[in-house]
């Protein structure tokens with residue numbers, strides 16, 4: 001929000017006529033990614049605000065929990081302006097620019113409405129994965145989904161895209177090993193109580209039932 005004017009100044013300095021700015025893209029509905037759009041809309045009135053339908057639902061209903069604007073346990077309560085999305089975009093769409101285009105990928109997992117954008121060898125990869133191998137935070141109240149997250153990371157890994165441009169931190173190479181270590185970690189989370197609200201099962205309970213049925217004593 002505080003940096004919108006600065007960012008738009010940077011665009012101006014590149015000699016890019018602001019009237020040609022076509023889109024303001026909400027890669028997903030998180031407050032830290034969309035807070036500045038009210039101001040950006042004022043400065044770029046001809047740009048369309050575009051988002052995935054799931055992100056639209058969160059933003060237009062001002063769902064502060066799903067947008068990470070309200071996290072009472074961490075005393076986080078930040079401004080989330082009500083937003084009106086001009087146009088839905090989804091998997092298979094293309095954002096047309098002069099002589100080029102961005103292919104829209106729906107890459108859910110961190111958030112339900114998480115989008116990525118392919119531009120040749122580059123992928124604007126949102127909060128899917130960062131240079132240190134960390135991924136966007138996993139939280140059921142935020143709509144995170146571990147099996148979907150794994151599929152999104154596998155897609156990026158096998159895509160042939162060479163460079164990832166994440167929403168946070170520096171750009172980095174689409175390194176097979178780095179992606180695989182994140183995928184393997186998320187695969188384990190699916191079966192661990194650590195991420196219980198997103199886990200798909202907990203093998204310990206089956207093991208225990210089996211031990212009870214076989215009459216195995218826990219201390220033996």
Ligand SMILES: [Zn+2]
Pocket residue numbers: 028030110111127136
């Ligand atoms: Zn996010």
